[in-house]
Amino acid sequence: MRSRAGDRRVVAGRDGVVLAEPAAGDQGVLDQAGDGAFQVDVDSRPLPYLPPRGQLVVVDQASGELLGDVGWIPVLHGPSAACQAWNIGIDLLPAARGRGVGTLAQRLLVEHLFATTAVDRIEASTDVANVAEQRALERAGFQREGVLRGAQLRGGQRRDIVLYGVLRTDVSR
Known part of the structure; x- marks a missing residue:
């Protein structure tokens, strides 16, 4: 499915926000325009297991703006596989914050992951000081767990983080 989100393949969307597969150059834009407010420290030590990662970009449907x-x-x-969960994260550019984009993008991602x-x-976690993200997660249907x-x-x-979770049964009601 193609949309006005540029040359990106749209995976999910609603209310003017879409999640799409990244296009060439998107990561460079994100790295340059982001402020790294809650970026974890780089650690070059190898992990004993490198889990597969997924990534989608958040795009304004009308303008195609990243x-x-x-x-x-x-x-x-x-x-066992029955004990696996996804841990999701979001990184919005500073100009996109405070408009409800994070709540909608995370809700769309939850729906997409449960559907596919x-x-x-x-799960999702955020710094204890990131009150805006805590509110966004709660509005997206997550429950604070600890x-x-x-x-x-x-x-x-070392920083404390707040853990949130949502179950498939929470969103299928």
């Missing part, structure tokens, strides 16, 4: 991106990685809460994969749980102490390293300091 607004940010969403991504997901698998997390395991046990040894077999997982029954999707605080993970010292879970991320940013600016050379």
Whole structure:
């Protein structure tokens, strides 16, 4: 499906916001225009397991303007596939914040992942100081589940994050 979102293949969309496969050059724009407000510190040590990652860009449907991106990685809460969940994240460009784009993009991503994969749980986490993202997650249907102490390293300091979750049964009601 093509749309006014440029040369990107649109995966999901509603209310003027679309999620699409990234086009050539999108990552460079995101890297240059982003402010890295909650970017984790770079760590060159290899992970024992490099999970597959997914990424879609967030685009204004009418103008084709790149607004940010969403991504997901698998997390395991046990040894079987039935214990797998997705952990999602979003990075909006500063000009796209405060307009409800993050809430809608994350809701669209949840719907897309539940429609195209077999997982029954999707998680998201954010810095305890990122109140705007906490509100966006709650508006997108996530429930606050707790605080993970010292879970991320940013600016050379261990930071607490708030964990949110949504179940397939939460959105199919």
